[in-house]
Amino acid sequence: MPIIVPPIKCQGIKTKLIPAIKSIIDSPINGTWIEPFCGSCVVAFNLKPNKAILSDTNQHVINFYRAIQDDSITPEMVSEHLEKEGRELLEKGEQYYYYIRNRFNATQDSLDFLFLNRSCFNGIMRFNQKGQFNVPFCRKPHRFAKPYVTKIVNQVRAVRNILHSHQWIFQVADFTLTLSCSQKGDLVYVDPPYIGRHVDYFNTWTKHNEEELITVLDNLPCEFILSTWLENKYRYNSSLKENWQDKNLRMILVKHFYHVGAFEELRNPMIEALVTNRAVKS
Ligand SMILES: C[S@@+](CC[C@H](N)C(=O)[O-])C[C@H]1O[C@@H](n2cnc3c(N)ncnc32)[C@H](O)[C@@H]1O
Known part of the structure; x- marks a missing residue:
């Protein structure tokens, strides 16, 4: 199956981990797929669970997908908007980008x-x-340019088809609230910001957050898959060893290369880890 690429990009997007995540989920998801750090939603779009709760503290991503879900944004509107604003960008240059940025912030x-x-x-x-x-x-x-707009419009159309045929709920929420809704039979996928990387308004992630997440995961009534990292050329994630290694969980390692990132460090290969309490089906 070709990978479904979402129209929204973000740091830490897990497009490259989809095959590894799919290999853990070797049977249909019967309960609700719960993803409290959904970001671009690339994982959900590729797994297509029937029922899902997708949440994030970044309201812009959630608002965008909700708008596609309820048709207040259609592929035709996306095409018209990007073509019109793209023409202005070409004509007026860089200052037009900043005009749109100010308009968006307002x-x-x-x-x-x-x-x-x-x-x-x-x-x-x-x-x-x-x-x-x-x-x-x-x-x-x-x-x-036309081919780029067409590509984005097609991405919007693909995710719209999924949103219109599945029972997905989008919410702006802290992960603790989202995970408190989980029940036996659900499947939780957590991909929190990594400590010390991509820190900003929506991605500040402290040791306290990490500890809180570990406590919540330890007490979940259902199975979970956690995305984290093991090491790159510069750093080693000691918290993976401290918090997860002795818990008798499955760990799958994937060498992954990020293309989105401002710093060279982020564009070097990273060994990602998927940690799960999901049993291997025999
Ligand atoms: C590594 S990204 C997730 C990427 C996503 N899996 C993807 O493939 O696109 C982490 C996400 O966590 C969100 N986030 C940060 N702190 C959060 C919190 N306390 N509760 C819920 N979401 C949070 C960020 O806005 C960001 O979208």
């Missing part, structure tokens, strides 16, 4: 969010302490 419009997400520097999603999008322009005024 109105939080979901179509402007998509425009920024697909024309900002390195596809980063970063917000300052006031919650304002602050990523600079990618410096490509011809960004929204």
